[in-house]
Amino acid sequence: MKRKIIKPSLASGFRDYLPDEMAEFQRMTDIIRGVFERYGFSPLDTPGIERLEILTGGDKNFKKQIFTTSKERGDVPLALRFDLTVPLARVAAQYPALKKPFKRYQFGKVWRGEKAQAGRLREFLQCDVDIVGSRSGMADAEIISVAYETLKALGMENFTIKINNRKLFDALPEAVSFPEKKKESVIRALDKLDKTGWKSVRDSLRADKFTKKQIDKIADFVATGAVSSRETFAALRRKFSGSLKMESGIAEMENLAKNISVLGVPESAWKIDLSVARGLGYYTGSVFETIINDIPGIGSVCGGGRYDNLVERFGQASLPAVGISVGIARLFTAMTELGMIKKRPALTEAIILNFDAACEEYVQSIASDLRKGDVRTEIYLGNEETLKGQLAYALNREIPVVLVAGSDEKARNTVQIKNIAARIQTETSIKDAARKVKEVLGKKVLMI
RNA sequence: GUGCCUAUAGCUCAGUGGUAGAGCGUCCGCCUGUGGAGCGGAUUACACGAGUCCGAUUCUCGUUAGGCACCCCA
Numbered sequence: 008m009k010r011k012i013i014k015p016s017l018a019s020g021f022r023d024y025l026p027d028e029m030a031e032f033q034r035m036t037d038i039i040r041g042v043f044e045r046y047g048f049s050p051l052d053t054p055g056i057e058r059l060e061i062l063t064g065g066d067k068n069f070k071k072q073i074f075t076t077s078k079e080r081g082d083v084p085l086a087l088r089f090d091l092t093v094p095l096a097r098v099a100a101q102y103p104a105l106k107k108p109f110k111r112y113q114f115g116k117v118w119r120g121e122k123a124q125a126g127r128l129r130e131f132l133q134c135d136v137d138i139v140g141s142r143s144g145m146a147d148a149e150i151i152s153v154a155y156e157t158l159k160a161l162g163m164e165n166f167t168i169k170i171n172n173r174k175l176f177d178a179l180p181e182a183v184s185f186p187e188k189k190k191e192s193v194i195r196a197l198d199k200l201d202k203t204g205w206k207s208v209r210d211s212l213r214a215d216k217f218t219k220k221q222i223d224k225i226a227d228f229v230a231t232g233a234v235s236s237r238e239t240f241a242a243l244r245r246k247f248s249g250s251l252k253m254e255s256g257i258a259e260m261e262n263l264a265k266n267i268s269v270l271g272v273p274e275s276a277w278k279i280d281l282s283v284a285r286g287l288g289y290y291t292g293s294v295f296e297t298i299i300n301d302i303p304g305i306g307s308v309c310g311g312g313r314y315d316n317l318v319e320r321f322g323q324a325s326l327p328a329v330g331i332s333v334g335i336a337r338l339f340t341a342m343t344e345l346g347m348i349k350k351r352p353a354l355t356e357a358i359i360l361n362f363d364a365a366c367e368e369y370v371q372s373i374a375s376d377l378r379k380g381d382v383r384t385e386i387y388l389g390n391e392e393t394l395k396g397q398l399a400y401a402l403n404r405e406i407p408v409v410l411v412a413g414s415d416e417k418a419r420n421t422v423q424i425k426n427i428a429a430r431i432q433t434e435t436s437i438k439d440a441a442r443k444v445k446e447v448l449g450k451k452v453l454m455i
Numbered sequence: 456g457u458g459c460c461u462a463u464a465g466c467u468c469a470g471u472g473g474u475a476g477a478g479c480g481u482c483c484g485c486c487u488g489u490g491g492a493g494c495g496g497a498u499u500a501c502a503c504g505a506g507u508c509c510g511a512u513u514c515u516c517g518u519u520a521g522g523c524a525c526c527c528c529a
Contacts, residue, residue: 014502015465019521071456072528090529117529122456124523198528288529310529332529362488394488402491413488423489430490 020123021130027350032339035161036114039134039333042157046149048112048136053094055116059084061097064320074120074129087118091135092289092317092330099139099328100321107140107326126306128336135311137330144259147293147313148266150331154297154309155272157333162347165300166308168272169280170263171232173290173312174256175243182247183224185217192217193225200229200282201303232281236264239279259292289314295331299341308338356383357408357444359422360397369417373410373437380441382408382448402427408444 017023024032062073063086074087088094091113099109113135123129136153138146151168158166176194180187192215196208205226212222231242240261247253260279267277285294292313299308311331318326342348357377361370370386377384385406387397394411401409411423411432422440425432426447435443 016520092529119528121527123521124525127528195527285529290529314529360489390483393486395486395490395492398489399492405491409489411489415488425489427490432489 043112046153048110051111051113059086074118096317100318100323109139112136131336134333139328142327144262151267152270168277169296171283172256178250178252194284197282198284229281232279236279291315353404358401358406359410361387362394363413
């Protein structure tokens with residue numbers, strides 16, 4: 008009887024991170040974690056699966072994007088989380104004793120129940136920071152600042168944090184005279200401006216029965232943001248004087264601009280962009296998106312904003328919150344394209360070849376010494392029996408230091424230490440081996 | 456949910472109306488102690504189902520899977 012062979016393969020929209028990439032990926036998350044903690048955020052983790060009703064909040068629009076699970080008999084409907092913000096809102100509502108402001112960061116995979124395509128996976132990692140329970144505009148500024156510092160710490164130079172405020176959109180129906188319920192059409196159309204351009208935005212608005220005059224006014228509104236931030240505020244006030252909602256949004260942005268400047272975010276790193284809308288979500292105030300200037304096509308690598316009403320879904324009094332999500336998978340792609348990611352087949356710093364059966368214990372004791380000396384060390388464990396064959400393995404995996412310890416060395420209580428990059432080999436007594444290896448590794452770091 | 460494209464070995468790809476080949480990889484063997492190997496061997500594929508045909512991996516249709524774009528995007 009023939010055994011059924013199961014083909015090893017992934018479903019659409021999922022991907023593996025093999026060690027050569029994952030090592031770099033983890034280095035990035037370590038950096039991000041460091042920045043988040045420096046700003047006083049504490050870690051949180053929540054399950055990948057939540058009750059379906061928690062995630063949808065009864066909104067049918069959301070429901071169709073949610074990755075649902077097949078439920079166990081008798082269980083309530085469950086689903087995979089599609090972001091980390093709604094689970095945070097659940098936590099905030101479920102544990103009212105959490106001291107406010109509650110500052111948490113969270114790294115976690117999220118899932119989208121939609122068809123995958125380029126740059127759009129069904130599973131990806133998000134790195135979120137949020138401040139729950141602060142109404143202060145300084146909280147918004149902290150979030151922008153932490154986003155800026157995160158990208159800098161990752162080595163990014165040429166990026167732009169685009170800032171807007173949803174209150175401006177709230178003022179638009181009155182200012183441009185269209186019905187309140189058509190506001191979302193405008194937001195949705197403008198959100199695509201970057202991607203599709205004005206012609207397509209105009210077409211889309213025309214399809215939604217906006218008049219030419221209204222469309223012109225909307226375009227004029229967005230164009231106001233095309234100049235420097237100070238002029239933008241003045242021009243907006245001129246154009247929309249008398250609109251209280253507009254004035255409150257402008258004041259918030261003005262305040263934010265002042266605050267982030269004090270926090271050390273240079274003006275070259277951000278700009279007002281009145282087309283930024285962040286979809287239809289739950290945002291109520293500031294909204295941010297970040298693009299890499301050299302590869303804008305990759306989309307936003309970091310986005311968020313203020314959402315003051317999200318916990319209301321759980322019957323709580325409104326709880327103000329502001330946060331941002333770093334799209335690390337997209338960042339990884341961007342940094343790869345920019346040549347900032349060097350794939351490494353191994354994290355191992357030193358490998359001890361093992362080609363002489365009489366020296367196995369000698370090899371092991373050297374490995375033990377190196378490990379005690381904080382060197383990432385492995386012993387060759389494969390089937391190659393010759394030094395040459397084992398060396399080829401080490402070279403293939405780009406391990407920077409190779410140690411050779413055979414009967415000759417054992418007789419002299421030494422070990423050969425090869426600096427692969429420099430093509431130098433020195434014989435060192437085993438008691439100095441760890442120090443010598445670190446010296447070689449240290450030199451390597453200096454050379455970079 | 457809609458549309459377009461694709462499907463040959465683990466991967467990247469050739470090829471043919473008379474059932475297939477390479478490179479890389481993997482595994483095994485050989486190579487006494489020094490630079491990304493060498494030599495020998497093994498491994499494995501025409502996604503599935505129907506139709507046309509003497510004969511289909513090849514042509515047609517369907518299914519499934521994958522890619523891309525739209526919709527949507529917290």
